Amino acid sequence: MSIKFNNILDNKWWQEIAVVAFSFTLYTLKNDWMLFSSFISILMGIFFYLVLYMHAQFNRFFLLPILFKTQRPLTYIFLTICGVLLFSVVLYEMTKLDMFSNCHLYQNSHQRSYVYQLASVLGTLVCILSPIIVFKFYRIHKRKTDETLLFNQMQLNALKGQLNPHFLFNTFNTLYGISLEFPDRTPDLIMKVSQLMRYQLESNNKQCVSLEEELEFINSYV
Known part of the structure; x- marks a missing residue:
């Protein structure tokens, strides 16, 4: 009605x-x-x-x-x-x-x-x-x-669209495995993951990204 x-x-x-x-x-x-x-x-x-x-x-x-x-x-x-x-x-x-x-x-x-x-x-x-x-x-x-x-x-x-589901799946899988063996490293890793996700969101809004930023992202991910 x-x-x-x-x-x-x-x-x-x-x-x-x-x-x-x-x-x-x-x-x-x-x-x-x-x-x-x-x-x-x-x-x-x-x-x-x-x-x-x-x-x-x-x-x-x-x-x-x-x-x-x-x-x-x-x-x-x-x-x-x-x-x-x-x-x-x-x-x-x-x-x-x-x-x-x-x-x-x-x-x-x-x-x-x-x-x-x-x-x-x-x-x-x-x-x-x-x-x-x-x-x-x-x-x-x-x-x-x-x-x-x-x-x-x-x-x-x-x-x-900016958040890659495969990236999230692999990242949280890795976090889970590390938290079981090295629980003391978990807070630092969560902080790094948040920085990686922020980089993904911000870089997708840019027309071009410098090579230095991309290499830094890869090193952080590895």
Whole structure:
């Protein structure tokens, strides 16, 4: 179940559907849809929501990059305020049209006021952008986590490749035999083995190794 849920979170289409459903639900809560006089009134309500949704998408694709990519918060705030004021005027003028005269979307005069339209535009913008930004940071965090796990796995595989299993087998075999006959020599031999293993790991990360270092490694091993 958790895997399916994570797949849904990673799918951008499901994220868009969730954002639309969330914002549309909040939009309908502030309007009594039971009072709509006809199917036309419902279409009018959906049309109003589409205008609000279009404004939020305009902010998302054209204004948010100014904030995140160019790091200009004051420019973003100024343009966002201008966009909110402009779309509020559009909605306010729409409520005056004859085609909306029989629409019960707005039941009283204050719902047809400019301040109400301004609050609707601003509220819908917050409701749509908030989950979108949350999903965006979730994807960024997940991508960084996946990259870190992949890098650690590559390092682990490289480390496994650097350690020669035959070398380890022969070395520990020799250590075991010497520890039985000469136990007092075991600590020094373990120290030498650690130095040999360190040399193997460090030399594999170099493009070339000097002959002197190779001879020293062979002498230590012998």
